[in-house]
């Protein structure tokens with residue numbers, strides 16, 4: 001079953017609570033929250049107070065993607081604000097294994113994200129320790145970018161690694177440039193969690209857009 005996680009980066013920020021309720025009504029499975037710090041990526045978005053403010057607007061899980069330097073310094077604030085699962089970037093952690101376990105100790109599923117130029121082989125030492133891999137299919141920082149085709153090769157490599165190590169339960173998420181066409185490609189290559197910003201929030205019918213992606 002494919003999980004659809006609309007990214008609120010493409011929502012109307014002046015109506016964030018209502019926008020989240022709209023995607024819940026439209027059939028979304030998770031709410032994808034892109035946290036950007038202006039350092040790891042060249043953009044700034046939400047911090048813990050905003051996440052806390054919208055937490056009560058929905059029962060959907062908050063899938064928090066930390067595009068921030070040194071996530072170990074603030075991840076507990078995101079958990080306290082209402083994150084249900086946390087994804088950190090391999091490139092942003094000096095002690096990836098330690099940071100993974102800081103999240104696991106709080107009882108949350110952990111994802112590790114890879115930028116487009118980071119090879120999946122770097123995940124080998126931690127694959128047994130995580131719940132999800134996020135293959136970035138654009139360079140992180142902005143919505144509305146075009147899907148990077150080499151992502152398909154990375155997804156296939158990751159699926160083979162997971163199968164070889166009997167880790168087929170690990171979720172494989174993709175994020176960036178996902179629409180009806182690219183959704184078919186990434187699902188075929190092994191992704192089971194699709195993040196989509198523009199393809200959902202800018203669609204005339206959000207329920208229809210989610211159902212097409214699924």
Ligand SMILES: O=C(CO)[C@@H](O)[C@H](O)COP(=O)(O)O
Pocket residue numbers: 007009010032034138139140141142143144145175176177178195196197198199
């Ligand atoms: O994290 C990011 C970008 O850094 C994504 O979540 C985008 O928000 C996806 O937007 P679309 O490419 O689907 O419009």
